[in-house]
Amino acid sequence: xxxxxxxxxxxxxxxxxxxxxxxxxxxxxxxxxxxxxxxxxxxxxxxxxxxxxxxxxxxxxxxxxxxxxxxxxxxxxxxxxxxxxxxxxxxxxxxxxxxxxxxxxxxxxxxxxxxxxxxxxxxxxxxxxxxxxxxxxxxxxxxxxxxxxxxxxxxxxxxxxxxxxxxxxxxxxxxxxxxxxxxxxxxxxxxxxxxx
Amino acid sequence: xxxxxxxxxxxxxxxxxxxxxxxxxxxxxxxxxxxxxxxxxxxxxxxxxxxxxxxxxxxxxxxxxxxxxxxxxxxxxxxxxxxxxxxxxxxxxxxxxxxxxxxxxxxxxxxxxxxxxxxxxxxxxxxxxxxxxxxxxxxxxxxxxxxxxxxxxxxxxxxxxxxxxxxxxxxxxxxxxxxxxxxxxxxxxxxxxxxxxxxxxxxxxxxxxxxxxxxxxxxxxxxxxxxxxxxxxxxxxxxxxxxx
Numbered sequence: 001x002x003x004x005x006x007x008x009x010x011x012x013x014x015x016x017x018x019x020x021x022x023x024x025x026x027x028x029x030x031x032x033x034x035x036x037x038x039x040x041x042x043x044x045x046x047x048x049x050x051x052x053x054x055x056x057x058x059x060x061x062x063x064x065x066x067x068x069x070x071x072x073x074x075x076x077x078x079x080x081x082x083x084x085x086x087x088x089x090x091x092x093x094x095x096x097x098x099x100x101x102x103x104x105x106x107x108x109x110x111x112x113x114x115x116x117x118x119x120x121x122x123x124x125x126x127x128x129x130x131x132x133x134x135x136x137x138x139x140x141x142x143x144x145x146x147x148x149x150x151x152x153x154x155x156x157x158x159x160x161x162x163x164x165x166x167x168x169x170x171x172x173x174x175x176x177x178x179x180x181x182x183x184x185x186x187x188x189x190x191x192x193x194x195x196x
Numbered sequence: 197x198x199x200x201x202x203x204x205x206x207x208x209x210x211x212x213x214x215x216x217x218x219x220x221x222x223x224x225x226x227x228x229x230x231x232x233x234x235x236x237x238x239x240x241x242x243x244x245x246x247x248x249x250x251x252x253x254x255x256x257x258x259x260x261x262x263x264x265x266x267x268x269x270x271x272x273x274x275x276x277x278x279x280x281x282x283x284x285x286x287x288x289x290x291x292x293x294x295x296x297x298x299x300x301x302x303x304x305x306x307x308x309x310x311x312x313x314x315x316x317x318x319x320x321x322x323x324x325x326x327x328x329x330x331x332x333x334x335x336x337x338x339x340x341x342x343x344x345x346x347x348x349x350x351x352x353x354x355x356x357x358x359x360x361x362x363x364x365x366x367x368x369x370x371x372x373x374x375x376x377x378x379x380x381x382x383x384x385x386x387x388x389x390x391x392x393x394x395x396x397x398x399x400x401x402x403x404x405x406x407x408x409x410x411x412x413x414x415x416x417x418x419x420x421x422x423x424x425x426x427x428x429x430x431x432x433x434x435x436x437x438x439x440x
Binding site: 001002003004005006007008010019022027029030031033034077078111112141143150161175176178179180193194195196 | 201241242244247248249250251254270275277282283285288289290296297298299300411415418419421422427428429431432433435438
């Protein structure tokens, strides 16, 4: 016990994942300079374990059915943010008709960032390529023009500046996962670091 | 699968006042496994009803004899930092877990020149690198560019003066944003191209650049470095926003 520590008044609101606290602003965390990606050259590529590639330009992405998820997000550095407003394309839409036996996905970004997750976690209406936030274009520091949005995992899995997803038969840990962070990252099970 | 990082009990053994709003805490952490400069530690507090709150703090120096050093800046309306500054007393327990983070680190065997750019309390992990360089007897050229509001807000002021005198190959330059000392050239200003250009290394030398501070500061400096021709992958950043 910490003598004299009271903490904030406990709120009656719906619970946050363990160890998280609410924030109103939107902190920025990234490992390097913010990449600036022009829309004219932007592309998103899904590649399968057999080497097949599926590409979308910006205009092609915009022409796909759009969804507007309003979701809570949870950063491993312990802030959570409620009811964030996004617009984007569901990974279900993008993966439709792609023939794969892969069980894993590795997202990769402009700027070189990578993160891994089970392919199943990108399906079932739980993941999007998001390009609008809070009514406007997604700002570059938050991953614009487009980022992965996987709100049921810690937010480092929601790769900013996303450029593509490789579908693989073997799990390939990404940038933070090889730097000591958890392979899966479920906030409700507090999977922050390797071995949690 | 790696063994889980476990929580261990540490106790406060020394407190140093850096500024009116920032204290350095030296914790006795038996069994601490050691760490690299730039890594951080999670600190967890427990209230009498069992409620817990944890935050991450950068380690301010290398571990010595199971001791770890943090510098905590008070966050207005924060939950953890005001406790650590105002209430937490010598001998009191606190739980720590770490070290964490394997990217924003400097390894003493590195040979490339190093540029450290600090905004406010962002100097903490960078000071760990300055101290580790000294501890390892490294002669790698280091430059620290430290942006701070006023001279009274400088962390580690005496030690930095001493190190510039004693640690060969270490330069420290300041940018004051609100109020500058009399012997400083220029008017207070936010960090800009001229500061980074004058006090950094040319990109041809392929320095490692570490930038730590508030989000806007880090965005500005990282963009300037890339604009000057530094390769993005050699510019490592750590941004912080308000956390309690």
